[in-house]
Amino acid sequence: MWVIYDHVDRHGVNVFAEWTRRLERVQRKLLRAKLDMLAIAGPDLPTQLLAGTGVPHIYKLRVKGNVQLRPMLCRGPVDNNSEFTLLYGAIEVGDVLQPVDAAERAAVIREEILADPNNRRCEHERID
Amino acid sequence: MSELTNRLRVEFRDEETRHIYADDFLNTYIASQLKVLREDRNWTQRQLAERAGMRQERISVLEDVNYEAWSVRTLKRLAQAFDLRLSIKFESFGSFLTEFDQFRREILTRPSFEDDPAFSNEEIEAAAGANDFEVISSQIIRLATPEPSNVLNFQDFKQAQRWAGNEPSKRDEQRTSVATLSAQA
Numbered sequence: 238m239w240v241i242y243d244h245v246d247r248h249g250v251n252v253f254a255e256w257t258r259r260l261e262r263v264q265r266k267l268l269r270a271k272l273d274m275l276a277i278a279g280p281d282l283p284t285q286l287l288a289g290t291g292v293p294h295i296y297k298l299r300v301k302g303n304v305q306l307r308p309m310l311c312r313g314p315v316d317n318n319s320e321f322t323l324l325y326g327a328i329e330v331g332d333v334l335q336p337v338d339a340a341e342r343a344a345v346i347r348e349e350i351l352a353d354p355n356n357r358r359c360e361h362e363r364i365d
Numbered sequence: 366m367s368e369l370t371n372r373l374r375v376e377f378r379d380e381e382t383r384h385i386y387a388d389d390f391l392n393t394y395i396a397s398q399l400k401v402l403r404e405d406r407n408w409t410q411r412q413l414a415e416r417a418g419m420r421q422e423r424i425s426v427l428e429d430v431n432y433e434a435w436s437v438r439t440l441k442r443l444a445q446a447f448d449l450r451l452s453i454k455f456e457s458f459g460s461f462l463t464e465f466d467q468f469r470r471e472i473l474t475r476p477s478f479e480d481d482p483a484f485s486n487e488e489i490e491a492a493a494g495a496n497d498f499e500v501i502s503s504q505i506i507r508l509a510t511p512e513p514s515n516v517l518n519f520q521d522f523k524q525a526q527r528w529a530g531n532e533p534s535k536r537d538e539q540r541t542s543v544a545t546l547s548a549q550a
Contacts, residue, residue: 238367266382270389273369274430278468283393284400285429301431363372 239276241361242322244346253308254362256326260306265364267302272361275321280312290340294347297327297340305329309343314351322350322358370466383458390465393430394473395440400428401473402447416446448477 243253257265274283275298287296290309300306309325312318324346327339334340350357366374377383403413403424410424417424419442426432427439437453444451464472478484 238369263381263385266385267389270386273373273386273465274389274393274468276369277367277465278397282397282401282468282470282473283430284396285431286393299431301433 239279240320241272241276242320242358243361244322244324244350245357245359247357249356251359251362253323253326254364256308257362257364261304264300264302264304264306267300268298268306268308269363271298271300272323280321290334290343292340292344295324295340295343297329297334307334307339309339311343311347314347315354322347323361324350366462367466370462373465374462377458377461383461386465387458387461388433390461390468392433392435394464394468395435396428396430396432398473399424399443401470402449402475403428405474406447406477413443413446417442447475448479449475 243251246252257268260268271286275286280287280296286299287310288299289295290297294311294314296310296312297307298310300308305328307327307329308323309327310321310323313320314322324343325339328335336342373386377386399413403410408416409421410428411421414421414424427443437451440451440453476482482488
């Protein structure tokens, strides 16, 4: 099993959980199904579940639906062989990320987490 | 069962949740198995496409966990390309938990007919031997039954000789046949 973490901002707020709560109920369930698959099978077996973004270390999770959810995440960043961290909530419209710099923002957050992993991330919160 | 599947056991009481998970898992399972079967055979997407009479781009789409427009016809073509049988069943949600929990590469691999252990020479020989044994058993039972029709004829005598090991057995003859066929193949 892979462990999934959420990004926590400098005020201790689980920003990824906040983003998830704003999604529609079905979208939340679709996202949860994909994240559970990632946790159970890791990154290699479910083909094209993750896609690169062009920004080093940053991937997007591909969730198909009436809204194309593309949460940004990275392996690790503490242990690259057993963890993922959800960094930033984004969607894709016509193959373009919204916000367009979602991957770059995620890369900054990853650096912040690396600098203080104990306080800047928490175990993934399942949102109903 | 993992902590996650135990959690799903509770969450699946919600109908929408369990059907979303089942749909997603089905798509993920087929797409991932296609890729695993292809890689096990050291085939590129193009090679699989040629065997299935499709274009490489189509294989790439089919190997995407988000693809959901499967048709039985397409799956049958792919099964034939891998020399496998296609199995489509309705399943209970209880079996989902086990399948989900055990979802890993080893679970998805399948041997083509040529490498299927059920059709190895050893299995074929054993099957031929079992048939031989059944024939002999039925003969013995028939002979042991006190009925006027159970007269020991020439065939029964030959069979009894084989049973006693005085003649080459049918199994030996079949072994020779299997070996000959393998050599010819």
